[in-house]
Amino acid sequence: DAGVTQSPTHLIKTRGQQVTLRCSPKSGHDTVSWYQQALGQGPQFIFQYYEEEERQRGNFPDRFSGHQFPNYSSELNVNALLLGDSALYLCASSLRYPYNEQFFGPGTRLTVL
Amino acid sequence: SQKIEQNSEALNIQEGKTATLTCNYTNYSPAYLQWYRQDPGRGPVFLLLIRENEKEKRKERLKVTFDTTLKQSLFHITASQPADSATYLCALALDSSYKLIFGSGTRLLVRP
Numbered sequence: 119d120a121g122v123t124q125s126p127t128h129l130i131k132t133r134g135q136q137v138t139l140r141c142s143p144k145s146g147h148d149t150v151s152w153y154q155q156a157l158g159q160g161p162q163f164i165f166q167y168y169e170e171e172e173r174q175r176g177n178f179p180d181r182f183s184g185h186q187f188p189n190y191s192s193e194l195n196v197n198a199l200l201l202g203d204s205a206l207y208l209c210a211s212s213l214r215y216p217y218n219e220q221f222f223g224p225g226t227r228l229t230v231l
Numbered sequence: 232s233q234k235i236e237q238n239s240e241a242l243n244i245q246e247g248k249t250a251t252l253t254c255n256y257t258n259y260s261p262a263y264l265q266w267y268r269q270d271p272g273r274g275p276v277f278l279l280l281i282r283e284n285e286k287e288k289r290k291e292r293l294k295v296t297f298d299t300t301l302k303q304s305l306f307h308i309t310a311s312q313p314a315d316s317a318t319y320l321c322a323l324a325l326d327s328s329y330k331l332i333f334g335s336g337t338r339l340l341v342r343p
Contacts, residue, residue, distance in 0.1 A: 122274075151329055160235075160320050160333030161275065174330050208274050210329075217327040219265065222274035 120145075122211050122223035130229045131199050139194040139226045143211030150192040151220065152184060153208040161208055167192050168214055196228075204230045233258040237321055237334040245342050250308040252337050254321030257302065259332070261323035264297055266306050269318045269336065278319075279306075311341045 123142045131137050143150050149168045153161035163176035167186035181197045190211075196203055206227050210220040234257045244250050254264070262283050267275035281288045281297045281304070288295050294307040308315055318338045322331040 149329055151331075153331075153333075158335070160322075160335045161331070163330050163332070166329060174328055176330070206272075210274075210331075212329050214329075217263070217324075217329075219277040219280050220329060220331065221277065222267075225272075225274045227272070 122209055122221050124207075124209050124223040124226050126226060127224070128227045128229075130231065132231050133199055133201060135199050135230075136195065136197045137199060137228060139196075139207050139209075139228070141192045141194070141209030141211075141223060143190050143192070143209075144221045147211035147213050147221070148190050149212045149214045150186055150190065151210045151212070152192070152194045153210065153222075154178075155206040155208055155225070157205075164194070199230045201230050204228060235259070235321060235323060235332060235334040237319075237337045239335065239337070241338040241340055243340045243342065244311060246312060248311055250311045250315065250339055250341070252306040252319050252321075252339065254304040254306070254334055255302060256323060259302075259323055259325065260299075262326050263324040264295075264304050265322045265324070265331065266293075266295055266304075267320040267322060269320055271318075275320055308339075311339075313341045313343050315339060316341050 151166040152164040155161040165175040186192045206225040209223045212220045236255045266278045269275045318336040320336045321334040
């Protein structure tokens with residue numbers, strides 16, 4: 119079992135550009151959550167997908183959007199990048215029921231210049 | 232306001248001692264509380280989960296307590312080893328939706 123995988127590992131973009139990050143959940147998991155982690159801070163919840171729909175959303179602008187595919191993999195899209203979007207983006211997967219732990223991927227380090 | 236507080240100062244202890252990390256929260260009523268370990272540049276790794284109706288959970292050298300009256304969780308690592316050096320994150324879940332609210336973490340340094 120490969121666990122949660124994310125791609126790419128690192129990414130450098132310039133302000134105003136758009137970026138797509140990808141996540142494959144742990145085998146058997148059906149729920150994917152995305153988090154943003156700034157340096158020295160804890161992860162902040164962006165949104166969560168289950169059954170290909172956004173189920174919950176944190177305090178992030180509409181520039182952040184996502185998608186979940188029938189195989190449960192997910193994408194995070196960020197439009198009109200700002201310098202402040204530079205962070206480690208983490209994907210976490212879980213099994214919807216019963217409630218249990220989330221497994222995190224290694225993250226994608228996004229740098230916006 | 233709602234807050235989750237973990238000691239921002241690093242905890243520096245001698246190998247073999249017990250490390251105790253604290254997580255305090257304000258104006259939350261969590262259904263679950265979780266502890267994660269994070270190494271630099273890597274994703275968090277799940278350690279322990281405790282439910283609101285549980286007082287204590289153990290796993291090998293790890294123990295977590297949960298006091299909903301004090302609004303506090305304590306995380307203990309007994310017989311600590313240099314390999315335990317990492318940042319430890321506390322996270323609350325208000326329900327079973329898997330939306331986690333994280334503290335900013337406490338860095339643990341275990342000296343040989």
